[in-house]
Amino acid sequence: MILGTGLSGLADVIDVSHELAYTDIPGFPQLTVQSHQGTLMLGSLAGTPIIALNGRAHLYEGYDARQVVFGTRTGCSGNQDLDRVQCMRWYETGAQGR
Numbered sequence: 001m002i003l004g005t006g007l008s009g010l011a012d013v014i015d016v017s018h019e020l021a022y023t024d025i026p027g028f029p030q031l032t033v034q035s036h037q038g039t040l041m042l043g044s045l046a047g048t049p050i051i052a053l054n055g056r057a058h059l060y061e062g063y064d065a066r067q068v069v070f071g072t073r074t075g076c077s078g079n080q081d082l083d084r085v086q087c088m089r090w091y092e093t094g095a096q097g098r
Helices: 007-014 070-076
Strands: 013-023 039-045 048-054
Touching: 007 039, 007 048
Parallel strands: none
Antiparallel strands: 013 039, 039 048
């Protein structure tokens, strides 16, 4: 799940077992949007295992499309570091239209 501006508060109710700053993940774009925390969280939400990206990169920050989707590809592409993770559903939130 990508927590954009629209549901960034959801991060407060995730039972986090592991959390990594984007700055500690090689290749991860650095965020400039103030309300985006820039952390990858592993944990559970209402008892369901979850990977949450708390914030995301945007094209308007100067990143290209490949950089913008880096987080999604890291969490759901069979990445060697997350090889036991299977994404069954992907949710992305934001504040479109604001």
